[in-house]
Every structure is written in structure tokens, then in C-alpha cells.
Amino acid sequence: MRSTKPRLDKVKQLRHLSSAEAERLIPVKLTGIVTDLSGYKNSFFFQDPTGGISVDRTDSADVHAGDMVEIVGTSGPGLFAPVVLASKVTVTGHSPPPPTHRFTYGDLFGGAQDSQWVEIEGIVHTAKVEEVDEHTLLDLRLDIGGGSVNVLLQDFAGVDIAHLVDARIRLRGVCATDFNQKKQFVGLDLYVPSPKFMKVLEAARTDTFAGPAMPIGNALQFGQAQHRVKVSGVSTYQSSDRGIYLQNGNDGIRIHAIAAQFIGADRQVDAVGFPVVGEYGPFLEDALIRERGPAIPVVPLRIEARNVITQNGDFYQVPYDQQLVQIQGLVEESHIAGSKRVLILRDGNEVFEASLPLSGRDSASVTAIGSLLLLTGICVVHADLDRSPVSFEILMKSARDIVILSRASWWTAAHTLAMLAALMGLTIAIILWVVILRNRVKHQTNVIRQSEDRFRHLAQHDYLTGLPNRLMLEEHITHCLQVCAAEHTLAAVFTIDIDYFKKINDTHGHIVGDECLKIVASRLRGTVRKLDVIARIGGEEFILIVGSLRAPQTASEIACELLLLFQETVSIQGTQIPLTISIGGALYPADGTDSASLRRMSDQALYQAKQSGRNRAVFINPSIFHINSELLCQT
Known part of the structure; x- marks a missing residue:
């Protein structure tokens, strides 16, 4: 039957389609230029006078950027915007790229x-x-x-x-x-x-590090261009994410290096990078680092938490951002976050955060809650969405940057109660342990044995349909091909897909969709022989492997029998639902001699079946059956 869908002949028409509309596979015939190859599989970019679009295709025509082409195919929803699913691409000439203008x-x-x-x-x-x-x-x-x-x-x-x-x-x-x-x-x-x-x-400068260094404090000040700038300073801290802090006088800045490079502290460093807006202060990104040798260590500035962020009228004063400082605080909380130990400290009415890597000397003993600490590290100011400073943290290199001014007493009320509770619990546990040990061992042995059986089944079967899954399927395909090779017989691999399953889910809900999957699985399982394998490999897709076939025609007869199982509607929750399938088939050894090639060929045949209208079976190599194009099984 000839399609009644209108044919689209302009890219603009395709770009205006919704994802649902594009998924209807509307016929397309376009004429324009190949602007470039995407590099992904067999796709390219195409443009006509009304716009550009991405083209995915199944043909193998040799095309290049600048080729004038005629495309025949259908619409497709694409992964982001509508695309063309081309079945035929014809090169008609060559042309320069379309006119354009500068875009921001x-x-x-x-x-x-x-x-x-x-x-x-x-x-x-x-x-x-x-x-x-x-x-x-x-x-x-x-x-x-x-x-x-x-x-x-x-x-x-x-x-x-x-x-x-x-x-x-x-x-x-x-x-x-x-x-x-x-x-x-x-x-x-x-x-x-x-x-x-x-x-x-x-052109860029040929000598990257040539010219004088800019004062660190001048980064992103008035009149600065987009180009790289050079700064110099003494390294004070290096994080694991290629971040290096430099300080020169009372100014500090974070450098994000383009490549990992260990510098260490107290080294004279030149950095050339692009100044960008940070959370509060600027930093240099995509930077090149040049170490010039040892430097006089930066003396940390002793500060108080209440002076880190102050306000003078309408303006904030933030004098210590990205500088090496010393600050004291009482530990309110200590915990591990990823690869860091994080401390919450209080200095007077101000609460701030500090962190240090977990590697090296154990930091837990020096960061106990209630201890008064003197910390040495980089002061980093954090801002809100309006870029107003709201908090700060201290970045430390290791536990050596912590001095304990006073330790917290261990015998707190909480620790005393915990100790008494632990002693009582230990006494009770010893008494009960002797009584229940034998029963527990016996029970645990049974649980482990049952769990192993259950986990083995879950690992090899689909939870919804009870069919073998992808892991078990590969074992069966390999075994089937070995048997066929020894017997000199044929095998057929069928990829089966439920037609319009997404529409069923969207219209009737996932509960009905799950019932459809169960029905399909049950009918397929009831049709095949015990020695054949039917598996669900994901979504609405199933794989059937049939071995020990004597003639290719037997495979086509099996495909027709499968199609006939799904020619009537099914009733689920009182609703009549059309339920049909599309089948792609490949034969061993004609279409492939291993699992990967046979599954790939059956996938391609399934794609042809769906492109041809669904509710049919297509074999990848129709010449096996002595007919001209494809094997169709419909009622």
C-alpha cells in the first residue's frame, strides 16, 4: 500500500517537527550540500537553502564535504534534534559551502x-x-x-x-x-x-614566557584583553586537580594547569594562562607552568576569622583571599568527605571550614572534636549567586599544618555513657553467643547456599519474563554454533522487536507494557523447541537461536510461524491492544561464523524490517531463499 504521508522536501520542515512527529518516519527527499562528515559511523551534516540537519544513513555512497547530493529517506527523532534517516544518497556535483555570517x-x-x-x-x-x-x-x-x-x-x-x-x-x-x-x-x-x-x-607569541609578569592583583582589572597573561610568585599549595596557588607579596591566585605537574611548596614559579572569573576572585585556567627554582618561603599571615569578610558601607572587604594564613579555631565537627578530612571550626562567633588530604600522617588524632587548633593554609573565599562573599575555608597540605593548642578531654559525659553501655553490651553478647553459636552457623550455611542459587539464577535470567538474559545468551550461541559446526548443519539467529512498544507504554502505562513483554515471552517460549533458546536482551528486544537446521527454508518457516502468533489483539486490563513483532534473521555460516557477526547481521535485518513497515520478517541475505529482495511474512 502506498504511504499517504506527505513528503518533506525542505530542511526547515524537518527542523519544525516535534520529536513525536519526527518519529513517524515521514518520507523525505532533499537536495543540497554536504557541509562536513560528523566522523560518527556513516553520518554527515547537510544543508539546503532553508537550513542544516544531521543525516544518518544505511547506504554506502562515497560522499565528501562540498558534494551536492540528493537524499531519499525518512524523518527521525534524533538524540537531540530531528534528523534524516537516509536510505539513498546520490552525489550530483560539487559546490562551495553555503554563505554565512559571524555568530556569537x-x-x-x-x-x-x-x-x-x-x-x-x-x-x-x-x-x-x-x-x-x-x-x-x-x-x-x-x-x-x-x-x-x-x-x-x-x-x-x-x-x-x-x-x-x-x-x-x-x-x-x-x-x-x-x-x-x-x-x-x-x-x-x-x-x-x-x-x-x-x-x-x-598570531600568538612565539615565546610563551617572554615579557614581564603582571602583578597578581591586576588579574581581570579594567582594560584587560582576552589573551593569556603571565604572573610570577611563590608556590604555597598544590591540589590533586592540577590547581596550584601562587603568592607574591599580599596577593595570591589559583593556577589551573593544562597538564598535571608536581611543583611542591616554596618554589619560584612563572605561570601563563587565561584569567577567568572564579567563585569570588579570578584564577588562571589552561595555564603553562615554569618552575625557576627554590624561593624564600612565604610567611603565613596570622588572622582572625572575623576579619576575613567584613563590610564597609556598601562594599565588602576581603583582604586574605587565596593567601597563605594562620588561623585558630575550636573543632566542632570532623568527618571524611571523599579523599579529604573536613573540619568545622569556630573562632568566636565565626564558623569556617578547613580540609586536608587523608594521605600521610593520620589526621584523626589531631582533629578531635573540642580541640583548639592553629591552622596554616590557603584562605579561599566562597561567594553566593550574586558573587557576594559569604564564607571561607582553609586548605591545608597535611596534618603538619596543624598545631594543637589544647586537647579536648576524652572523659566527656557522652564518652562515659558510651563506655558503660559498651561494657554491658559486651557481657550480654558473650552469654548469648555461646547459646546461639551452633544454630547461627547452621542457619547461616543454609542462607548462603540459598543465596548462591538465587543470585546465580538472577545473574543469568531476566527478572520480568524469566527468560535467559544477555550473559546466558552468549554461552548458548557459542554452544549452538559449535554443535552446528560438528554436525555440518545450519543455525538461525533471530532478533525480535515488539512493534510500537514505546507507544504502548506511553498510551497505556508501564504496567500494561510489562504485561505485553510477558505475553510475548510466553508465546515465544511455547513455540520453540527445548533445544532452542529464547532470551530477552533489553527493552522490547528478544533473541531466538535455532540450531541443527538442514535447509535455509526452515528458518523462513520458523519466522512466519512466529509472526502468526501476533496477528490478533490481546486483552490486558479490559483493553484490546494490537501486538505485532518485527523480525530480523541471519544464518550460520552464510551470514557469519561467530556470535558477534550473526547478531550484528540480524540487527541490520531487523532495522530493514522496521523501515519496511514492521510486522514482518527480513533476512539479511535474501539471496539464500532465491527471491529478489527480502523475505516478508504477513497475514
């Missing part, structure tokens, strides 16, 4: 220009060669004002990578969107076909 980060934010050919301009923060989807790419992180864009060049021959960082460049390419599992925007990429679409507007 705000123009691109949220994926507004997803898959469009755009132009951007900014400062290169990082440049590195990476392997992505089995392709070697030049990966640039470009600050375009307001945000950064990851730039991917698939052909970067002749590019002077060593002198790209800190250069201002202009690029043209395809804007792509980074998103999470909820289809929510998280970032931007730009796919650039070749270096001819990249122009250096301002």
Missing part, C-alpha cells in the same frame, strides 16, 4: 543553530590531537566571548599546532550540540572540514 555564543546557545554552517571568532585556549570515533582530529577549545566552543578539524595537515594557543582565529564550519541523556543542551562543537576554513587574525 548567545546566537548558538541552546542548540539554536544545530547542524548549521556558521562562522565564529575567538581566542584558542587549548589545542591537542585526539582520537575520536576512530578518527584522528585536532581539538581546539575556543573562547568566543560568553562561552567556549570545542572545534574539531578532521584534516589539519599544515596547521602550526604549537603556535595556535592564544591566537585569535576565525573559523567556518558546522555547529553541533553537546547534550545529556535528557536531550538538554550542555555545550557546543564546531566541525571544520579543512584548514582553508580557518584564518589566524592575531
